[in-house]
Amino acid sequence: MTTRLRVLDDGAWISVNDSREVRVSELWRVDAPDLCECALADLVVENFQSVGVDASTVEARVYGQCIACGEAGTTGWIPLGQVRGGEFVEFDRSAVRRVRR
Template identity: 85%
Template sequence: MTTRLRVLDDGAWISVDDSREVRVSELWRLDAPDFCRCALADLVVENFQSVGVDGSTVEARVYGQCIACGETGVTGWVPVGRVHEGEFAELARAAVRSPQG
């Protein structure tokens, strides 16, 4: 089964199968020592740079800012949700996410 992923509205949304599923302005907890020096970054998601899939995991590269230390930049590939049996499920907002590459 094919899943269509796109970044919409100049990076404001991630579309999964033509449905807007993940939006900017969320606060994500990141275990991302390459992003900033905080033990866990509190990242305000400002823009989706790109979106992809690794197996059943939907991932995005995100531009954002850590509200604890002020660091800004683009993350590695951060999981945003999963596709299971053709249905998308977003990660819980309270989940700690770990970027890859």
């Protein structure tokens, strides 16, 4: 089954199968040692740079800022959710997201 992934509205939304699923302005707990020196970054997502899929996991590279230390930049691939039975299921927003390089 094919899954259509797109970044919409100048990086404000991730569309999965023509449905807006994930938006910017979220606060994510991220294990992102390449972004900042915090053990876990409290990342305010400001812009989606690109979107992709690894097996059934939908991932994105995002630009954001750690609210704890102020460091800003673009991350590696962060998992957003999975496609199950043709439907997108977002990961729990309170879970720690581990960046894949």
